[in-house]
Amino acid sequence: MTGVGALSAVLTAGVLLAPTASATGGENSAFAISANGLLKIAPTPYVDDTNGATEESVVRLDVPQNLLSLGVLNARAGDGYAKSSIADLRVSLNALPDLGLGLSQPLVAAEAIEANCEDGVASSSVAGASVAGIALDVAAPPNTAIEVPGLASVTLNKQVTNDDGSTTVTAISIKVNKLQSLDLASATCTKADDDGGKPSTPPTTPGDDDGDNGGDNGDDSNGGSGSQADKDGMAPVPTPVKGHLDVTG
Amino acid sequence: MDRSGTSRALGRKRSARLLAVASAALLAFLVSACGGGEEQNTVQPSAVSQEDLTRLPDATTYGDLADAPLDPGAAPTGQVLHPKKDLVVYKAVNGEPFAKLPTRQMGSPTWVPVIATQGEWAQVLLPTRPNGASGWIHAGDSDVESARNNFVVNVNREAFELEITEDGKSLGKWTIGIGKDEHPTPEGRAYIIASIEETVNDYSPIVLPLSFHSDSHETFGGGPGTVGIHTWPDDSFVGQANSDGCIRVTQEALDELVKLPLGTVVNIV
Structure with missing residues (x-):
């Protein structure tokens, strides 16, 4: 994966430059990486559904190279869903002497990390992942705790029900010596709205004014309305979905 | 099946x-x-x-x-x-x-x-x-x-023309705007990937992003250079090559395009 088609965020160790997750608080949100402590990384890329369906991709975090390297970070969120993913991550905090790590292995290494939240149901998975050299389960049960004695506590597939009823899943959550926390791949979602964000006046098929949106008026998961053929087997007229994407004007 | x-x-x-x-x-x-x-x-x-x-x-x-x-x-x-x-x-x-x-x-x-x-x-x-x-x-x-899906959209950049067909029969033709010389609308077989009721940009109430991306813009705004079909607040685009790659259409054309199923092929020549 190259830089083509993706964005970069500029962050510096110890300096918080990006907007914080608490800024607005859409019901559904996601971020790929967040750190607090000696190394601070604002949730990046952070997306929520304040403006409807949103997606972001980041291929570079300008933290010092000896602390962290990555392939790509992705996050997307919309009505009733959120997902984040990380490819090719390596975090080594040995260069922060106050943490006292001195590990011969990276603190975290992973080929891929994903967190997925769909209609209030959360899941996560990892591939080729390790913490301090300890290999991690591909799909650990919710809230699987791993202790690295004297060093770090790790929670895999961390799942939390929030006060507003939404669910947050964090694929890997690490705390080091009470001085550093690191959250990798997080997704928060609610159940999808009943109306699925339908417009007030659904468009009709050209030359077909029956106004039937394919007989698919529900808020079925995995794609919302307009995900079924109509009774004649024809593709449905799409329902515009609130969202934001900067196209090439 | x-x-x-x-x-x-x-x-x-x-x-x-x-x-x-x-x-x-x-x-x-x-x-x-x-x-x-x-x-x-x-x-x-x-x-x-x-x-x-x-x-x-x-x-x-x-x-x-x-x-x-x-x-x-x-x-x-x-x-x-x-x-x-x-x-x-x-x-x-x-x-x-x-x-x-x-x-x-x-x-x-x-x-x-x-x-x-x-x-x-x-x-x-x-x-x-x-x-x-x-x-x-x-x-x-x-x-x-x-x-x-029997609909197809044909875009002829040289003629600044967009046509919707159903089963090969023309349902309408409209004059459009396309990408400027340095940021051309890419050629090939694209398709409509989504129907977005745009909440941030105000130049078009609905944006139809295509599967294609700009060859000259790696990114654009906050997006990945996705080429879209949308309208524009005035008629300055009609018959012109002055966009950053997107296909600009009149509201009348957009009103028909938004009825097309997602996955509709857009042939750009």
């Missing part, structure tokens, strides 16, 4: 999964025992472990699948597919997995045009870079919703 074939397929798929050893190599796949020859219809997808599935990048407009097979330009089939769950995308029938196709694109249900079929397999166009990216999915009834 052959429903009985599908159930057999699933049974074998489960068995294969049980036997599959989580491999560190993405390229690893199992060769189906019934592959090839006259039994192509029953070729089943190679088992993909959850670990390998996690490794596969999502095929969205933000993706870049440099290894994707390119659109061979075969005659359109008029079929579109909606994945009911994240589907593995393969380089060929029972070939190497290289991506997963999510159920949504920018909040809309994913619908992809089918450009070739082989048994229960379908070659579909993908919404990622590079332009013309395609891949094969196993399109059994449990995996996908299938539908007919």
Whole structure:
């Protein structure tokens, strides 16, 4: 994966430059990486559904190279869903002497990390992942705790029900010596709205004014309305979905 | 679709999964025992472990699948597919997995045009870079919703013209605006990936992002350089090449375009 088609965020160790997750608080949100402590990384890329369906991709975090390297970070969120993913991550905090790590292995290494939240149901998975050299389960049960004695506590597939009823899943959550926390791949979602964000006046098929949106008026998961053929087997007229994407004007 | 074939397929798929050893190599796949020859219809997808599935990048407009097979330009089939769950995308029938196709694109249900079929397999166009990216999915009834789509959009950049056809018959033609010389609207077979009721940009109430991306803008605004169809607040674009790659249309044309199913092919010449 190259830089083509993706964005970069500029962050510096110890300096918080990006907007914080608490800024607005859409019901559904996601971020790929967040750190607090000696190394601070604002949730990046952070997306929520304040403006409807949103997606972001980041291929570079300008933290010092000896602390962290990555392939790509992705996050997307919309009505009733959120997902984040990380490819090719390596975090080594040995260069922060106050943490006292001195590990011969990276603190975290992973080929891929994903967190997925769909209609209030959360899941996560990892591939080729390790913490301090300890290999991690591909799909650990919710809230699987791993202790690295004297060093770090790790929670895999961390799942939390929030006060507003939404669910947050964090694929890997690490705390080091009470001085550093690191959250990798997080997704928060609610159940999808009943109306699925339908417009007030659904468009009709050209030359077909029956106004039937394919007989698919529900808020079925995995794609919302307009995900079924109509009774004649024809593709449905799409329902515009609130969202934001900067196209090439 | 052959429903009985599908159930057999699933049974074998489960068995294969049980036997599959989580491999560190993405390229690893199992060769189906019934592959090839006259039994192509029953070729089943190679088992993909959850670990390998996690490794596969999502095929969205933000993706870049440099290894994707390119659109061979075969005659359109008029079929579109909606994945009911994240589907593995393969380089060929029972070939190497290289991506997963999510159920949504920018909040809309994913619908992809089918450009070739082989048994229960379908070659579909993908919404990622590079332009013309395609891949094969196993399109059994449990995996996908299938539908007919007889609409096609033809864009002629030289004539600044956009035409909607149904079953080959013209439903209307409109004069449009296209990308300026330094940021041309890319040529080829694209498709409509989503229908966005735009909440931030105010130049068009609805934006129809296409599967194609600008060759000259790696990114644009906060997006990945996606080429879209949309209207514009004034008529300064009509018959002009002055956009950054998007196809600008009149409100009258947009009113018809938004009725087209997702997955509708947009041929840009």
